[in-house]
Amino acid sequence: MVSTDRGGGLMRADLLAEPVPGLDEALAVVEAFDRTLIGGLLRPQPTQAAALTELAAAVAGTPLASLVAEAVEKAAVGAASEDHLLALAAARTALLGAIHDALTTRVDEATGRGRAGQPAAKPGAFEAVNLLAAARAWLADLARAGWQGIDHDLVSGAGQVVSAMLPDPALRRPATLLDGFAAELAACCPGAALERFPVRRWADLWSRAMMLTHPGAGGSPAMEAVTGRLLPLGVDLHEHATAVQAQVHAVFEPADGSSPRLVRASVSAPKPDTVVGVGVWQLLRPHMSLPAAAGDGRSMHLTDMPITAEGDLIWSDAHARLGEPADAFATARVALPGAGAGAIAPLDRHPAVIAVPVFLEDYAVQRDDGRLAFTVAGQRLPVDADRIPSAGPLTPDAVATSSACIGLLRWDAGSFRVQPLAVETVVKKKTVAIHAGAWAGGTADKPAVKAEQAATEAVRVLRERAGKLLRT
Amino acid sequence: MFPDGDGKVWEASSTARVIPPARPRKLAKVPFVELADGRLQGVVSSGSDIGRVYVSSVATRGYSFACSTNNNRPCGGARGSFCKHIQALITEAVLQYGAERVARYLRVEVDAAAGAPAIITTMTATRPAQADGTAAAPVFSRFLRHLGYLELVADTTPLPEMQWFPPTGAAA
Numbered sequence: 001m002v003s004t005d006r007g008g009g010l011m012r013a014d015l016l017a018e019p020v021p022g023l024d025e026a027l028a029v030v031e032a033f034d035r036t037l038i039g040g041l042l043r044p045q046p047t048q049a050a051a052l053t054e055l056a057a058a059v060a061g062t063p064l065a066s067l068v069a070e071a072v073e074k075a076a077v078g079a080a081s082e083d084h085l086l087a088l089a090a091a092r093t094a095l096l097g098a099i100h101d102a103l104t105t106r107v108d109e110a111t112g113r114g115r116a117g118q119p120a121a122k123p124g125a126f127e128a129v130n131l132l133a134a135a136r137a138w139l140a141d142l143a144r145a146g147w148q149g150i151d152h153d154l155v156s157g158a159g160q161v162v163s164a165m166l167p168d169p170a171l172r173r174p175a176t177l178l179d180g181f182a183a184e185l186a187a188c189c190p191g192a193a194l195e196r197f198p199v200r201r202w203a204d205l206w207s208r209a210m211m212l213t214h215p216g217a218g219g220s221p222a223m224e225a226v227t228g229r230l231l232p233l234g235v236d237l238h239e240h241a242t243a244v245q246a247q248v249h250a251v252f253e254p255a256d257g258s259s260p261r262l263v264r265a266s267v268s269a270p271k272p273d274t275v276v277g278v279g280v281w282q283l284l285r286p287h288m289s290l291p292a293a294a295g296d297g298r299s300m301h302l303t304d305m306p307i308t309a310e311g312d313l314i315w316s317d318a319h320a321r322l323g324e325p326a327d328a329f330a331t332a333r334v335a336l337p338g339a340g341a342g343a344i345a346p347l348d349r350h351p352a353v354i355a356v357p358v359f360l361e362d363y364a365v366q367r368d369d370g371r372l373a374f375t376v377a378g379q380r381l382p383v384d385a386d387r388i389p390s391a392g393p394l395t396p397d398a399v400a401t402s403s404a405c406i407g408l409l410r411w412d413a414g415s416f417r418v419q420p421l422a423v424e425t426v427v428k429k430k431t432v433a434i435h436a437g438a439w440a441g442g443t444a445d446k447p448a449v450k451a452e453q454a455a456t457e458a459v460r461v462l463r464e465r466a467g468k469l470l471r472t
Numbered sequence: 473m474f475p476d477g478d479g480k481v482w483e484a485s486s487t488a489r490v491i492p493p494a495r496p497r498k499l500a501k502v503p504f505v506e507l508a509d510g511r512l513q514g515v516v517s518s519g520s521d522i523g524r525v526y527v528s529s530v531a532t533r534g535y536s537f538a539c540s541t542n543n544n545r546p547c548g549g550a551r552g553s554f555c556k557h558i559q560a561l562i563t564e565a566v567l568q569y570g571a572e573r574v575a576r577y578l579r580v581e582v583d584a585a586a587g588a589p590a591i592i593t594t595m596t597a598t599r600p601a602q603a604d605g606t607a608a609a610p611v612f613s614r615f616l617r618h619l620g621y622l623e624l625v626a627d628t629t630p631l632p633e634m635q636w637f638p639p640t641g642a643a644a
């Protein structure tokens with residue numbers, strides 16, 4: 001039994017429920033700005049102009065002040081240039097950055113974890129300026145039309161830019177974002193027929209895409225090479241119609257005996273939209289052995305693996321070999337509390353990017369109306385069961401009967417929540433661990449085997465077609 | 473769009489679910505179908521020639537339809553009404569996207585539970601006209617673009633933007 005003092009690594013859930021000073025005011029400014037994008041900025045109404053003025057006022061004390069003030073003046077009369085729209089996106093991003101910082105401070109207090117400072121930011125390479133300019137022009141048209149104004153002609157304008165960007169690894173970030181965003185918009189055309197809008201989400205995606213069109217905005221992370229033992233905690237999966245990413249959260253113990261670090265390793269692949277669910281693992285498997293190792297409960301030994309100051313391992317199987325068995329729950333109980341967190345890249349200062357590994361036990365589970373929540377030390381902590389992938393054996397039912405949970409602490413729509421990565425639950429009087437990423441390396445589960453075979457067949461059919469049609 | 477309990481929370485969520493995920497289906501007969509550009513459009517395999525595909529489409533407005541081979545030969549079956557390729561296309565679209573979404577996209581008023589046959593019958597009952605062949609080239613290039621996704625390499629540099637795209641857990 002873990003004691004309730006901080007040394008046990010338990011989370012201070014009470015801190016997560018306490019109001020964050022200034023949060024509501026900042027969110028109100030963001031929301032008002034986000035609503036201006038519903039009608040679009042071509043012919044702003046008085047309420048839209050007022051919201052823009054509020055945005056300018058909110059960043060008045062920052063280095064962005066004069067840039068944003070000018071942008072707001074132009075945008076309020078429907079005369080914003082692309083640069084002005086970029087300034088508006090920057091102001092919104094700065095505001096959410098401040099919100100992120102306040103939330104992250106709260107998370108670090110709740111987990112009792114130290115965090116590395118951000119090294120001086122270096123801009124990324126100034127690449128493919130023409131493509132970034134084309135993306136920005138499309139985003140500017142989108143902001144002018146507004147979500148109510150989207151139609152097939154406007155949305156399909158992103159297609160060519162995305163196709164040209166995707167093959168260039170240096171442009172994968174903006175390309176993947178624009179691709180996922182445009183697919184959503186396309187599915188919602190015409191905007192005039194929509195009854196409601198994903199207001200925060202689309203404003204987030206628009207602003208972030210706008211920021212990424214600024215050459216060098218992605219930054220070039222400072223790298224070092226590390227050697228030591230990697231103890232996986234769990235696998236987080238991300239997916240849109242034409243992309244998938246698996247992110248392994250782990251504790252890294254340097255061989256030189258320096259402090260353990262909380263790290264991530266990511267692998268992503270573009271995909272056809274018909275490869276979904278369990279089928280996505282086979283696209284990732286050949287490029288990174290770690291998810292399979294994590295799924296099998298194994299540690300890995302790293303030799304000179306590149307890592308960023310943010311704690312992102314830039315994985316290469318050449319620098320890794322399979323280690324001894326390592327139970328993720330033992331890692332969570334013993335190694336997680338002492339692991340220091342990485343720095344946060346400037347552009348990742350956004351509440352939606354918060355995903356902090358936590359270990360929970362001694363909680364009660366509530367399930368009302370199908371929604372799950374843990375009660376941790378008397379505090380209610382909602383469970384984000386929607387983020388549990390269908391590509392694994394973890395289910396909301398297993399979470400509902402669990403006694404311990406490794407999860408990612410996230411924040412969305414005004415509150416903290418926990419996304420389960422793995423749980424311990426009792427099956428036939430025995431405690432078993434169920435991992436969301438358990439099928440990364442393959443599985444004997446019959447429906448999953450069938451689904452994976454179906455996806456293999458789908459990929460085979462498409463490759464055969466591609467072989468015939470793309471090279472003729 | 474995705475149903476949810478609380479509209480306010482959905483509007484304030486960075487990860488609000490906007491479109492349900494595509495459902496897996498067998499691709500041999502209809503390797504590609506999409507709801508895009510104001511059409512239900514896609515590519516249907518020829519039953520006899522492995523090197524040939526039919527490029528088929530139906531417009532959401534008026535249901536005007538077109539079908540031709542990738543070498544621009546008109547489909548013999550698509551005179552007067554939907555050929556078997558267009559019918560296969562609609563059937564597979566219903567498998568991939570669900571009858572409700574397909575019917576809503578095509579603005580066909582049918583009971584979604586009735587599925588593809590009801591959608592096809594309702595559309596053909598309006599006696600749609602044959603469209604000109606101008607859609608074929610863009611549809612075929614959309615298909616090639618779709619195939620191109622398999623040619624792109626995987627990467628181990630993190631994509632922080634994917635935090636906005638949780639897994640499509642609700643897939644059937």
Ligand SMILES: [Zn+2]
Nearest residue numbers: 539547555557
């Ligand atoms: Zn035909």
